[in-house]
Amino acid sequence: MPSKSRIVAEVDFEKNGRQQGFLRLFHSVHSSAYGFIPLPIVVLKNGDGPTALLVSGTHGDEYEGQVALSNLVKSLDPARIHGRVIILPAANYPAAMAGLRTSPIDQGNLNRLFPGDANGTVTQQIAYYIEEELIPMADIVCDLHSGGSSLMYVPSALYGGWERGGSEKALAALKAFGAPVAYVSAAGPGGNLTLSGGAARKGVIALGTEAGGSGHVTRAALRMVERGVNNVLVHQGILPDSARIVPDGPTRFLEVGGPDYFVYAPDSGLFEPLVELGEMVRAGQPAARMHWPETPWAEPVTAHFAHDGFVLCKRMPGRATRGDCLFHLGTDVEV
Numbered sequence: 001m002p003s004k005s006r007i008v009a010e011v012d013f014e015k016n017g018r019q020q021g022f023l024r025l026f027h028s029v030h031s032s033a034y035g036f037i038p039l040p041i042v043v044l045k046n047g048d049g050p051t052a053l054l055v056s057g058t059h060g061d062e063y064e065g066q067v068a069l070s071n072l073v074k075s076l077d078p079a080r081i082h083g084r085v086i087i088l089p090a091a092n093y094p095a096a097m098a099g100l101r102t103s104p105i106d107q108g109n110l111n112r113l114f115p116g117d118a119n120g121t122v123t124q125q126i127a128y129y130i131e132e133e134l135i136p137m138a139d140i141v142c143d144l145h146s147g148g149s150s151l152m153y154v155p156s157a158l159y160g161g162w163e164r165g166g167s168e169k170a171l172a173a174l175k176a177f178g179a180p181v182a183y184v185s186a187a188g189p190g191g192n193l194t195l196s197g198g199a200a201r202k203g204v205i206a207l208g209t210e211a212g213g214s215g216h217v218t219r220a221a222l223r224m225v226e227r228g229v230n231n232v233l234v235h236q237g238i239l240p241d242s243a244r245i246v247p248d249g250p251t252r253f254l255e256v257g258g259p260d261y262f263v264y265a266p267d268s269g270l271f272e273p274l275v276e277l278g279e280m281v282r283a284g285q286p287a288a289r290m291h292w293p294e295t296p297w298a299e300p301v302t303a304h305f306a307h308d309g310f311v312l313c314k315r316m317p318g319r320a321t322r323g324d325c326l327f328h329l330g331t332d333v334e335v
């Protein structure tokens, strides 16, 4: 018998109209014995119909989705929708407020802690609430990520259920998103410990984004996220067809295959990239050199690509430690 979440919602998910408030995550600490951590949540509902759950701030230093959903909270009129939209813009609220990937309270990486624990740490309790309370209400989940502080992506949408043969419904929603680049993958580095892993356990389709990253927001990334979320709401029948925003062009579909799509720092030092985002590379091609300016005469160590492909993701900070991801690739695929 699973435990019940200890988080208390200030909003009523069944009520029509707009509601906004907080999920109260009680957290007893020295400075606040009976206090709660306030996770903002907005529910827009108009009659019976499909439900979309829109999430950002799963990683607190990924800002594109947080900005897009903050805009959407103000612009979406509940009278215009059919069904329900649940918006959780700062899912790992302590991490989002700190501008960090992980929670400053328990160091929890929310996207590695699903299915969570009703009686666990703060971040485990958030994961549990999302998986057991929010996802089961949804017909589709959009979890809006980017590369965070350490990585930059070619702004893209994604679907991570490819290893299960792919869901036609999820792929149709990914096409409707209308991103310039979209990729499909087997479960990524987070495996089934992610929010999309939680959606899969509940039989709910989940899309994501890797909107950009590098700890900042670009207009192009924001436009991609805002247009994509809008178009997914149209695709689900929550917004009318007339609300669809026509994409700039067709979507290029990529697959992120196995571990050989990733390049890691072969040693610790200064990272010299030898290619850039959006380039096509070949297996065996040099990807990066590691330097030691403290011993500048030392020969650099070179990392190579192990696969042909499109450079989808690149590390941003110049200093890298052995094992850091420097690049990952995608390869063109028919979906």
Ligand code: CA
Residues within 6 Å of the ligand: 059, 062, 145, 146, 147, 148
């Ligand atoms: Ca992320």
